[in-house]
Amino acid sequence: MRRSHVIVVTGAGGVGKTTLSAALGVVAARAGKEVLVITVDPARRLSDALGIPGIGNRPTPVPDVEGLSAAMLDVTASWEAITRRHAHPDVADRLDANPFFRTIADRFPAAQSYAAAEQMAEFVETGYWDLVVVDTPPSAGGLDFFLAPRRMRDLIGGRLLRWLTGARLPARRTLYRITAKPVLRVADAILGGPLLEEIAEFLLDVRTLYDGLAARARSIERLMVRAATIVVSTATPASLREARRFYEELTDVDVTPRGVVFNRALPVSWIDAANAPPPDGRDALALRDNLRRWGEEAQRMHEARRKFAARHQTSIATIPWLESAPTTIEELTAMVRAADGLELAGLTG
Amino acid sequence: MLERKLLLVSGKGGVGKSAVTASLALRASRGGKKVLAIGMVDGFGLAAHLGAEEFKHEPHEVLPGVFTFAVDRSRSLDEYLKIQLRVPRSVPTRQFSKAANVLVDTAPGIREIISMGKPIFEVWKATYDIVIVDAPPLGQLLSYLRAPATIADLVPAGAIRQQAEEMRRALADPATAGLLLVTTLEELPVLETVEALSALEAERLIDGVGIVANRVLAPLGLAADPADVPDGPHRDAALLHEHLLDEQRLWASRLGDHDTLPFLFGLLTPGEVAARLADAWVET
Numbered sequence: 001m002r003r004s005h006v007i008v009v010t011g012a013g014g015v016g017k018t019t020l021s022a023a024l025g026v027v028a029a030r031a032g033k034e035v036l037v038i039t040v041d042p043a044r045r046l047s048d049a050l051g052i053p054g055i056g057n058r059p060t061p062v063p064d065v066e067g068l069s070a071a072m073l074d075v076t077a078s079w080e081a082i083t084r085r086h087a088h089p090d091v092a093d094r095l096d097a098n099p100f101f102r103t104i105a106d107r108f109p110a111a112q113s114y115a116a117a118e119q120m121a122e123f124v125e126t127g128y129w130d131l132v133v134v135d136t137p138p139s140a141g142g143l144d145f146f147l148a149p150r151r152m153r154d155l156i157g158g159r160l161l162r163w164l165t166g167a168r169l170p171a172r173r174t175l176y177r178i179t180a181k182p183v184l185r186v187a188d189a190i191l192g193g194p195l196l197e198e199i200a201e202f203l204l205d206v207r208t209l210y211d212g213l214a215a216r217a218r219s220i221e222r223l224m225v226r227a228a229t230i231v232v233s234t235a236t237p238a239s240l241r242e243a244r245r246f247y248e249e250l251t252d253v254d255v256t257p258r259g260v261v262f263n264r265a266l267p268v269s270w271i272d273a274a275n276a277p278p279p280d281g282r283d284a285l286a287l288r289d290n291l292r293r294w295g296e297e298a299q300r301m302h303e304a305r306r307k308f309a310a311r312h313q314t315s316i317a318t319i320p321w322l323e324s325a326p327t328t329i330e331e332l333t334a335m336v337r338a339a340d341g342l343e344l345a346g347l348t349g
Numbered sequence: 350m351l352e353r354k355l356l357l358v359s360g361k362g363g364v365g366k367s368a369v370t371a372s373l374a375l376r377a378s379r380g381g382k383k384v385l386a387i388g389m390v391d392g393f394g395l396a397a398h399l400g401a402e403e404f405k406h407e408p409h410e411v412l413p414g415v416f417t418f419a420v421d422r423s424r425s426l427d428e429y430l431k432i433q434l435r436v437p438r439s440v441p442t443r444q445f446s447k448a449a450n451v452l453v454d455t456a457p458g459i460r461e462i463i464s465m466g467k468p469i470f471e472v473w474k475a476t477y478d479i480v481i482v483d484a485p486p487l488g489q490l491l492s493y494l495r496a497p498a499t500i501a502d503l504v505p506a507g508a509i510r511q512q513a514e515e516m517r518r519a520l521a522d523p524a525t526a527g528l529l530l531v532t533t534l535e536e537l538p539v540l541e542t543v544e545a546l547s548a549l550e551a552e553r554l555i556d557g558v559g560i561v562a563n564r565v566l567a568p569l570g571l572a573a574d575p576a577d578v579p580d581g582p583h584r585d586a587a588l589l590h591e592h593l594l595d596e597q598r599l600w601a602s603r604l605g606d607h608d609t610l611p612f613l614f615g616l617l618t619p620g621e622v623a624a625r626l627a628d629a630w631v632e633t
Contacts, residue, residue, distance in 0.1 A: 012363055014537040238363035241394070266589075273582035283571045287578065290569055291586040293614040300616055323592055 004124045006223065008134045010143070010250070011232035012242040016263040019325055020232055021135035022050060022070075023332040029068035030333065033130040036123055040073045040116060040137045051329065059123070064329050071123065073116040073137070082115060086209045086216075098202050113137060113148035114217075121220045134227075143246060146224055146253055149217035228258040235262055235301030240308065247312055259315040261342070262305055266298035266321055317341035350558040351377045351479060353527040355472045355519075357555065359484040359545075360531035361538040365563040367394030368619065369531045369610065370483040372626035374399065378414035379627070382478035385416045387468050389493075392419020395483040400620035416477065425463045428470075461496035462513060469519050472526075487530075487545050494520065494554040520555045527558035532604065534562050534597035539604050560607040563626075566594050567611065 009021045018039055025037035036059055037050075047055050050062045050070055059069035083092045116137060124132050136145045229250060233243035243260060250257055274295030278288040309316045319339040326332045336342060350356060351373065358370040367388070374386040385408060388395035392404030396419065401411045406421040468482045485493050492499075497517035504510045520526050530545065532538040542560060549557060569575070575587035601607070610626050617625065 013361065014363065014535065236363065238365060242363060245391075267582070267585070270582050270586060276582070278583050279579045279581070281573065283573055283578070286569055286571055287583040287587055290590055291583050294586040294589060296615050321589070323588070 004127065004129045005131045006124055006134065006227035007131065008136060008145075008224070008227045008229045009232060010136050010145075010229060010246065010257075012239055012246075015232045015234050015239055016319075016325070017232050018135050019332070019335070020261060020263065020319070021133045023326065023336045025068055025070070025131075025133045026065055026329055026332045027336045028131050028133075029062075029065050033067060034128065035068050035131045035133065036129045037068070037070045037133045037135070038073055038120055038123060039070065039135040057119075073119050082118075082213075083206075083209065086212045087205075088208065091205050091208050095202070095205050098205070113144040114152045117145055117148050117220050117224075118216065121216075121223055124223060143249055146250065146255060149220045149224075150253070153214050153217045225254055227255075229255050231257050231260045233260060233262055234264045235266075235304050237304075240304050244308065244311075247314075257314060259317060259341075260308060260312075261317045261319060261339075262301075263319045264321040265305075265318040266294060266301055268298060268302055270295040270298040271302065315341065350527055350529060351380065351382070353479065353525065353558070355468060355480050355482070355526040356558070357468075357482045357484040357526065357528045358531060359487055359490045359528065361541045362486040362488070364531050364533045364538050365610075366486065366531050367391075367483050368398050368622050368626055369529075369561060369563060370395055370481055371398030371619075371623035372610075372630065373529075374415050374417075374481050375412070375623060375627035376630055377479050377481065378412065381414075383414050383416075383476075385418075385471055385477040385480045387417070387471070387480060387482045388419040389464055389468070389482055390420075390485045390489075391483075394619075395419070397619035398623040400623075420464050420467050422460065422463060425467050429463050429466055459496075459500070461493045462500050462516065465493050465496050465520075466512070466516060469516050472519065484528075487541050490545065491548060491552075491554075494549075495552070498554075517554075521553060523556035526555055528555045529558050530560045531563055532560060532607075533564050534600040534604070536600060539600040542604065560604060561610055562597075562601060562604065562607050563610045564612040565601075565609040566590065566597055568594060 007021075007024060009017050009024075011017050021037055021039060025035045029035040039055065047053065047070075050068075051064045052060055052062055052070065055070045055072040057072060059071045062068040062070055080092075080096060083095050087095065120132070120134055123129070231243050231247055231250070233239045247257055247260070270291065272295075274288075274292045278284045278291070305316055305318070308314075317339055318341060319335060322335065326335045356373065358366055358373065360366045360369075370386060374384045377384045386395060386399060388404060392406075396402075396404035396411070396417060399411045399415060399417055401417065404417075404419040406418055406424055408416045408418045410416050464485075468480050471477065471480050484490060497513040497520070500513040501510055501517065504513070528549070530542050532542040546557065546560075549555065569587060569590055571587065575584060575591050578584040578587055608630070611629050613622055613625055
């Protein structure tokens with residue numbers, strides 16, 4: 001069984017994560033590797049580019065590229081599915097009937113990120129793939145994906161439960177004693193009746209999932225730490241700010257990004273060319289002014305990249321601006337070829 | 350839209366939400382209003398666009414007539430408990446706050462209602478003519494706007510429920526509150542904006558005051574087709590501009606009625622960006 005190399009592609013929505021993930025997969029497969037690209041985005045563009053009508057939850061071979069498969073992470077996977085997998089059926093039934101759990105299940109997004117992370121781990125653990133490229137969910141630039149296992153552990157082994165129950169797991173019958181704490185009586189008066197009791201009951205049930213779920217969550221966390229994580233950004237100020245914040249937050253959870261890929265970079269040559277004489281004709285002035293404006297934009301992007309690299313001492317790759325997003329296997333390959341510095345981040349070759 | 354007492358500004362991350370929020374604060378203060386601009390999620394962007402070096406958690410005047418602060422959840426929780434819910438003094442507050450903090454991290458809707466409550470309390474205090482909020486990005490906006498109803502579903506009675514009900518009414522009242530959505534004319538921001546609008550209309554959580562498209566390019570006004578310009582950077586830059594302009598026109602047509610703000614070229618500070626946008630506000 002091989003130990004898969006894992007690349008996790010992160011970044012704000014709309015910076016080109018899905019396209020880059022597909023392109024890296026195509027290039028690695030063409031170099032003779034068995035590659036799985038996992039996407040969360042049902043983008044038609046990607047399935048079109050890979051020449052498959054749709055991508056399912058199981059790996060689908062891409063007909064035109066030998067060795068390449070794609071799968072979609074099912075982010076609609078629910079809390080119910082997670083508890084059904086890890087809990088005793090009685091507990092799962094009781095959870096389903098608990099109003100607090102139902103509200104959490106509807107509204108706690110970490111469950112979806114966690115389900116996606118579990119699914120990713122399953123693919124990696126088959127040991128079949130040389131390389132697994134993960135295109136992360138767009139929420140919080142993919143950070144939720146990294147935090148989900150930890151949040152899941154926190155929730156089910158969590159502070160609230162420990163505070164309510166003391167360090168040890170109490171029996172169900174001690175529940176009423178818990179809710180009889182004086183502070184909680186005040187809390188109940190404010191919260192309105194049985195809420196705390198419902199929460200406590202929920203947490204007690206969820207607590208029984210702890211051993212299985214926590215062990216699983218920890219192994220996923222380890223997998224994420226050893227993966228090569230890259231941050232994709234464009235050089236717009238907002239996207240850069242996101243990338244910076246994201247880079248720092250990843251470091252906080254012990255993930256050191258392998259590098260930053262700046263997508264849609266304008267040619268640096270425009271900075272100097274802005275002073276060159278425009279072609280003769282009626283449009284000379286308009287053409288000159290336009291190149292000056294975009295030259296300034298190219299310069300701003302260049303400066304931003306330089307600052308980012310100096311600040312984080314990370315490797316930087318750039319992918320030139322393309323008139324339209326790549327939509328064929330050939331265009332995806334060409335995009336990686338035209339990129340500068342991807343090999344520094346250990347992503348190709 | 351500046352007639353409302355509470356104006357929330359949201360949009361997909363990266364479309365220039367904080368800059369637009371700051372520009373509206375400037376515009377309101379130019380109209381003689383006393384303005385409070387609140388950063389709900391990331392205080393830094395808003396403060397920078399208002400020309401401040403750093404953000405603070407207490408309202409302070411950064412420009413004549415413009416006050417700002419960034420929401421700090423643990424402080425807001427304290428305020429919520431003591432002032433809004435009138436938790437009795439006899440309650441050991443430290444212990445209670447600790448418990449409440451844990452609860453906030455676990456129970457759905459409570460974190461959101463505390464953040465969402467802050468601007469609403471400011472409106473109720475009526476210290477300012479208008480409260481303009483750099484609200485959470487579109488992806489999170491609905492869960493914030495739904496928070497009062499979430500709490501009401503979850504909590505059968507009591508002070509929190511009553512408070513939540515009052516918040517829900519304040520948000521839904523067009524005379525009090527309105528929501529401005531910011532987008533750029535690109536695929537994902539436009540699609541998400543359209544999707545959010547239909548969800549907002551269906552749920553009637555807050556009255557929409559409009560959409561503004563940010564970073565809109567002006568036509569180049571060339572006499573010739575840029576493709577006929579001789580090879581070189583002048584041609585490439587013209588083609589880039591025309592291509593982006595075509596994309597923007599396409600997505601503008603999918604967006605429906607909207608105002609526009611211009612793409613600002615050049616190396617501008619965040620404060621300059623907000624000032625230029627405030628100049629540029631043109632209702633279309």
